[in-house]
Amino acid sequence: MSLAFLALALVCVVTASAAMISRNLIHSALLLVLTWIGLAGLYLWAGADFVGFSQAIVYVGGVSMVVLFAVLLTRRQRDEPLVLIPEAGVGRVVAGLAATFWVAALLVPAMVVAPLVQRAGPGPTLTVKRIGELLAGPHLVAVLVVGVILTVSLIGALYLAAPVTAEDQPEWDNGGTGRDRGNQEEPS
């Protein structure tokens, strides 16, 4: 197997496990970004350039920002610091790990046993034009549906996250209307 694949795989696994273990949320988020970059590299290595770059744009550009903003917005913790294995939850940790073990126990042997039709030699080439034709052709409906999903979910997310009630709103911004908050008592 090529050196690049092993390197990238190593990067992904290490950063992923570090991300999941680390106590500092920001660190785990940034480590996960590294995992995503590793994955993008893997896609490039596999020859799917377009997917690699879109993974870079969407995850590294977009999702990471959302995660980091979420982490920052939820900083004012009232209760216990982020401990990896809280004493109250030991049972949960063990049960969780057991479940994961069982799933792994299912996947790995299944993979080994499964008769996989392999194709030697260089991987298929995939040009952007080909992807364009596929997206605009058989998968056009899917593209439209994904468009709708994105719009709806983002508007929903906005509605959920944005502080709607008056007291949540920061002082200087009264809904961006520029109205002076002085006369708050007049019926809106």
Next chain:
Amino acid sequence: MTLSASLLWLIPATPLAASVFGLFAPRTARTLPIAGALLGLVAALGLSVAALAGALVDPAVRATSDFAWFTFGAQTLRLGWLLDPLAGFMCVLVTLIGLLVALFSTAYLRHDPRIGRFFGFLSLFVAAMLGLLVTNSLLLLFICWELVGLASYLLIGFWYERPAAAAAAKKAFITTRIGDLGFLIGLVWLHQATGSALFHDGGAGALDAPTLARLSSTLLPGGWAVSTAIGLLLFVGAAGKSGQFPLHVWLPDAMEGPTPVSALIHAATMVAAGVFLMARVFPLMAADQGLATVPFHALTGVAVIGAVTALLGAVLAVAQNDIKRVLAYSTVSQLGYMMLAIGVGSWVAAVFHLITHAFFKALLFLGAGSVIDATHHEQDLRRLGGLAGRMRVTFATFALGTGALMGLPFVFSGFWSKEAILHAAEGWTVSHLPFAAGLVGVVLTAFYMTRLVLEVFFGKARGEGAAHAEESPGLMRGPLVVLAVAAVGLGWLGLPNWPWLQTRLQGGDWPVHGLGEGFGLMVVSTALVLLGIGAGWWWYGRVKRTDARALDPLARSWPAVHAALAGRLWLDELYAATVGRAFAMLARVAAFFDRWVWGGAVEAAGRTAETVGQVNRAVDEDGLNAGFDNTSEHLRGSGRRYAKAQTGDAQSYLRVVAIGLAVVGVLLLWGGVR
């Protein structure tokens, strides 16, 4: 300009559209409905003339234009319009007389607040009548037939505030309805037998030769030909509408309606519808003529009924004291004549007489109307008299009408048309009864008409209405004059030596023979007319009654007979006694059944259901529930226990999912569950 068959529907459509103004206009509207009606009639007249011109181009051909009304399943019901000389002449007749009557009634009903509605009904009637005339389908004819019946009910009962008028309208409607029942059965039977609702459909129509041959050849159990049975049933409908013997009682009472209505509907057009129907379906009626084996021929029935009606009508007309009732009974008798003519096989003579009769009977009725209007609604002969001097034009036109009705020789149209009927009756091989009845009828007609003229126009004005009467306004006199001209002139269209009308109607050749050939019959009938006039003068002309309450001269000579005739041979009472009581009894039986038999059953069912309900509740309450309650209690307990498993902690759920996935996976892969 000729009107093609496909545009025939315009003729009934225009007055129908005009009727909308009258029917849906606000109650007090005047000018709009009147103008609408008149315009509708003028348009219909124009179209009818065009249609007639079209038909006369080639009288033999029957131009039809059919359309599919609606389809149910595989079959489509096709109706259509038919244009032939018969329809053409009848359309012109109806629209012309309708127009004249409409003009007359604008003056006659000028004080009536609901004149707008009157003209609405009038247009509706004319539309229905025209629809009936130009249709090529018996079903469409039946539809228009019903509409005409409705219009006549509305018009008879126009002054509905008078109970007599309302009763008369109901009576007219019910009796014609009885006739229509026969018509309906005949219609359905014909449709079932021939499979087509059309008269002439290129050979497949009900009246086309092949189907008629088939009909007349199929025999009923009693040996009757199917066509005979259907013919007679249709004749029952025609009898109802045209006031033939058993069903004529409604016509005299229909005089309760305004006089123009009587003129148009109960003289010229509607009552003629029955005769027109017979003329239209004549091939069907005559289909069984040739078959000797058939015990009874439809046409013989028609002829017998026609003769009886002609005689009865004439006899009853003699003893009536109301001017319009005399004319009503005269119409009944004349219709009898027409049916008699059809019965003896000459539908052309019947139609000829129908046309001439329509004109002079309309003239007589309008004349009577003019008299009634002038004498402030005085209709009783006993209180009229001496109007000749005051109402010159009315008297002159009325005299001409009377001449035409009686059949004064050579000059008047009535003479020629009645002559044609008598000629046909004379030649009838089956029996001479109709011919004899016809002759007696001629005498009686002459008698009661002279009585009428003498009583109304001569002698001394016996009522104060008659005393102050003046000639009626120009709008009433105009139509009278036109009708008078027609009453005189129309006869010349059907002379034996120049049968213009007959050849057109027959669509083929009509035997032309000189005046000499039927001259004998003419001399006899003229003699009879003179005899009648003489008798009339004898009783009523010689000694003029001066006092309204004086006894009728005829009553003085034959009191019993006169009393019987005045009482209209108590036919109404007879009907009431027989049919009336029978129905009453039938109604009582139905009421009994309804209340006790069905009512009882429903009552019983209701009560049993109630008891069953109570029993059920009892069993359910203490029987089953106890059982259910504790089991459900048991269930709720276990339910609560399981609820605890739902901890609300997302991750515990995920764990279960993961383990479940693993277990299922393992089973699928290695459990051998292939």
Next chain:
Amino acid sequence: MIGKGLLQGLAVTARNLVGSYHDPDRYTTIEYPEVKPALPEAYRNFPFLVAEKAEDPLGTLRCVACQICEKECPPQCIYIVMDRDEKGKARMKPKVFDIDTSVCMSCQICVEVCPFDAIKMDQVFEIATDERFNALLLHRDQLAKTNTYFHQIHPTEAAEVDARLAAEKKAAEEKAKAAAAAKAASAKPAPAAPANPTPPPAPAP
């Protein structure tokens, strides 16, 4: 139109950029160390002592150490010691004339009060030194500068001063001549009250 303001702005800066290459009154930067700035005549910095002759500035100082300026100086930053010969007679010249430039606020009062136009304001602004205290204390020899230099830096004022001095000298000479004449005339009469000595010796320019 939204863009109009932006474009106008860009046009202004562009005009400025192009203009700076050829329009003298746009590109007014003086690259200082190489090009000395043309100081305005009235500019003043710290005072200096006017000397008549360039070859012996200290000898020909106009200052007579009358210490008026030392007394009048608001921050008292002038220190004068009269030059006395061995017998203690005033030589009408300062032996020590120190100005502490770290204190001097260049108010020009000393110039106004000096009756002998001996002290004028200098235009030297490059006086940065590498030593905080002594270097800022200017001594007599650093302060002495010739009248020609004075003419360079304050031409109008210098010319005016010279004109006045010349006029005074001429008046003094005429008076002296008149006095001499009078004295000659009165030589004959008994010697009158002695004329008090006219003040400063007016050295020839």
Next chain:
Amino acid sequence: MSPLHLCLLLSTVLFCIGLAAVLVRTSAILVLLGVELMLNAANLNFIAFWRYGPGGDDTGVIFVLFSIAVAAAEAAVGLALVIALHRHRRTIALKAANQLRG
């Protein structure tokens, strides 16, 4: 161990790491990150099969594109929920969100 197997092994490992995180960690955001990781592992599978599979069919790549897009939307909504949860409960521990129970 053919290259395809290696790829699948890698994606399985990543998947299990993600699953473990989801099951073990208490912080909602970390659980979401775990889910994100699991999704990415799946994507890797698709690309692996596209690269080494019988080939000729690119739907795997298209599927990955759509899955990336939808995962982004899912992340956004998930985190919005977390923020909303935080606004009301002042914590983002999963323990705090257990009102929906029997």
Next chain:
Amino acid sequence: MTTTSVPSSESWLEVAPLQARDALLGLLPESLHWIASSVLAIAVLVGAFGLMFAYLTLAERKLLGRIQNRPGPNRTGWAGLLQPFADAVKALTKEDIVPRDADKVLHALAPVSLVALSLIGLAVIPFGRHLVAIELDAAVLYFFAAGAATELSIFMAGWASRNKYSLLAAMRALAQLISYEVPLLLSVVPVVLVAGTLSTTAIVAAQGGWAAGFWPHWHVLTPWGFSAFCLFMIAALAESNRSPFDLPEAESELIAGHLTEYSGFKYALFFMAEYFGMAALSAMAVTLFLGGWQAPLGWLEVLPSYVWFAAKLLALLAGFIWIRATFPRLRIDQLTRLAWKFLVPMALLNLANAAFWSLTAGWSGPLQAVRWAVSLAAVVVPFLLLSRSLFSGLGPRVYRYAPS
């Protein structure tokens, strides 16, 4: 440099760089060629753009000076030519202070990652007819993927300084960057739509040739192209934190924004990254809109292609500086409102416009004028409507004085 074959037909100047490369590669064994060529490419790129960065800072200060009627740096070397190196020395020698409880790893990683990400974007830009580092099929997407990651570094910088203000400033900078990434990408889509491909070399090739002998096929010279170019430049300005949008590191705002806790070489790295970002975006603008290395006129082809690319790039950078000299800074809400309410709608409309343009490519003769007119209207009309509705309130400030 991709190992394309060396066509002999062109002028020797054109192929000089390739020949030089082959000569150098010749020295090494065949096996090492691929790594050698990429290393060479990297060296050339970093060298060229490093030098350009240096002299860009100088040019900026000189131009700003000139515009403000002052000479600009002229002490170091003749007319200030050595100034950049002086700055470099200063940056190196300055003490690098790191806050005590800063997140050391992230604090160091931020500037490095920012510079790296800004630079890798340059790999796909065709500097000359054969001078493109990597020939990628989805080159434009690669460029913007690299661009999208820069926000991460800014966050790291802001967060790692453990300083409330720098974190807040980082958030505002991110808001700005994210708001402007959308119009940036949207304004590129029309070019991709018309050119029909994502690979930069193909896009430049698509802009070759001249209509009627003098009018080059550059995208900027089409109505939708010009509108997209303006949108792209505005977004590029914001994306690289320049002039009217330099909120993050403006002195008058939150101190030095997310760079407050940085000093010495890390601070210089941030500036280097900013200039690289600016250069990369301008290079992409040249590639997409100004016809890359295409010469403006037929007979100007005599000059080698990379000269034209350099000329256009420098022109754009001069434009950047010029804008910096002119426009006042935008407030954070004005900035985001401009992005979301003006640039994004215009970009979307422009997309439709480009679609119309590509659909009507076949028109010729009089129809050509119609096509131009419609496309022009599709740009101007929305611009006027949108600007009137959005910025109607603005105008010269009206001062109200107290009644005397």
